[in-house]
Amino acid sequence: MRSATESKVRIQKEDFSVTDEIEFMKKSSRNIGGITVFLGTGRETSKGEKIADLNFEHYPQMAEKKLAEIREKGIADFGLIDMSIVHRIGHIDIGDNIVLIITCGEHRQETFKACEWAISELKRTTPIWKRETTTKGEVWVQATP
Amino acid sequence: MRSATESKVRIQKEDFSVTDEIEFMKKSSRNIGGITVFLGTGRETSKGEKIADLNFEHYPQMAEKKLAEIREKGIADFGLIDMSIVHRIGHIDIGDNIVLIITCGEHRQETFKACEWAISELKRTTPIWKRETTTKGEVWVQATP
């Protein structure tokens, strides 16, 4: 498991600990009052088809750059104290963690808005692709907004 | 630490593990694709005053009843797979966890909406009171929307 202390935007094969990632973010400030977390996980079915295998691939360097841009813009535009983003690549089991976004603020309102914006922005701008293998075969999934 | 497996709405003195609470919720279904978490934590300052002590008190039975109502209504109204709510009482240190709300759905949109609704609803309907001790003395905090 790669450590939460390495970087606030990461793409990695290893799983992450939500508790550790949150505790690391808490160190940013003693004035955090609200933390919103989005955790994307592997679902068993996709459009009615049972998933046999789930895999993520990314464009190294560009993907990390886009996550860093989302983090900086999110902190500035929503007045956050801090934000972190971790996305896993490679094989994912059903129920496993895929993506984690943590937004920290003095109050909760901005953390909800920023967290929802950040996951939409990640889907829109970050070069990561999902490959699903179902009974119908293997497909590279098209973006779902 | 009281265990995540005890109940999906709890009021307790002990801290909780966000990871354990999430993993417990994941057991509800193999079709969870999005999980939103709100975590409220103890801030160092309140209205510019430094906080020396933070304490929560609740009305037993009624508070648990209200949390159960929020959980049931949230699952039904937002079409969630599951929801859990844990609130701590007693003394809270700066940076410590106070409240945790987890909303699980097939997709992320409903989990964000439900989580934000649930924390507002908790503040509005659940008999829990915060007592802050600052340099100006001890105050029972009035609700902040």
Next chain:
Amino acid sequence: MITVKYFANLKQIAGKDEERFDLGKETTLDQVWEAISQTLPQIATLIKEKKIMVAVNYDVVSLDAVVHDGDEIALLPPFSGGS
């Protein structure tokens, strides 16, 4: 007997967690406030100024509700849970 419970700052004002009143089989909240005002006029004033919500048996009720022998009445200052 009905039980009246005090919370947060009301507990400090009342100097106690709860008290009991014998007001017969059925009565109104107004009569409960009347009974409270005998010893705790400050709390009766807060109720009249609507700075307190009232729950009977764990649900919030309107101030003209009827209460029965055995009910638990709670005087609830504005909530501040949730961070």
Next chain:
Amino acid sequence: MITVKYFANLKQIAGKDEERFDLGKETTLDQVWEAISQTLPQIATLIKEKKIMVAVNYDVVSLDAVVHDGDEIALLPPFSGGS
């Protein structure tokens, strides 16, 4: 030399991760597509149908961008990260 990178289904179509072209000091993306279409007409078609985004040195650019010797061009099918 410029480097062209293929991802996801494009990698499968191309049968490779990347290839290199020598197109001088400065050229246009149109000339890059022309070079790709020599061996991978399928991919050139996807580009013309705007089913692919293009990044130069890790930022998305418009399809009439100018590219320079040493640039890294990436052909990006629609993203699907984030769960």
